[in-house]
Amino acid sequence: MNGNTGNYCRQDAREDVGQDLFQNRRDSLGVTVRRYSPEYRDAWNAFASSSAQPHFLFDRNYMDYHADRFVDESLMFYQDNNLVGLFPANRRDGVLASHEGLTFGGLITSLNTSPDLTLAMCGSLEHYCRENGDASLIYKAMPPHFVLQES
Secondary structure (H helix, E strand, C coil): CCCCCCCCCCCCCHHHHHHHHHHHHHHHCCCEEECCCHHHHHHHHHHCCCCCCCHHHHCHHHHHHHHHCCCCEEEEEEEEEEEEECCCCECCCCCECCCCCCCCCEEECCCCCHHHHHHHHHHHHHHHHHHCCCEECCCCCCCHHHCCCCC
């Protein structure tokens, strides 16, 4: 994943190091991915509203407004059966994208998410894309001024 958008399948030495780093974190921290479905609406909304990125765009009531225009493939990340992250997304033409009905997106995490856990979620996201045959991943990062900081 290069910058805000990119093809995670590029094969060069630098990216291979990144892939190993993601995979090692994912495996050692046991992060798993579950595709969002309406039965998880309350858990999604509770996590999103208390996250480090508590923006109305990530509320399922807002996101589902676009249900007729996008094939939702939002993801939920778990560690030891605890919800630790969200990735609002949709699928189009073999591409998993930060939800195109939203201005921005990316990983939604809690205030106390460690860098290692963030890397583990990135590894799980990459693994999910590979398992589903995605040609690329489009990642729209959240502008930094919307991210809460621990005080």
